[in-house]
Amino acid sequence: MNQQMRVLTVITIIFMPLTVITGIYGMSFDNMPELHWHYGYFMVLGLMLCIIVGLLIFFSRRKWL
DSSP states (O other), X not given: XXXXXXHHHHHHHHHHHXXXXXXXXXXXXXXXXXXXXTTHHHHHHHHHHHHHHHHHHHHHHXXXX
């Protein structure tokens, strides 16, 4: 049971910041400078990928994965 809860916690922690980022960008604000950049969309996707990789490294060093 403890191992299952640990894995579910890791999955939840990985998806929480991604949900916040997509929620902010899903509101369609017009005054966000990243929306008018040519590569703004790819910058946000890169940021999300960096968050995922960073959290996976963090949890693997703590022996949670």
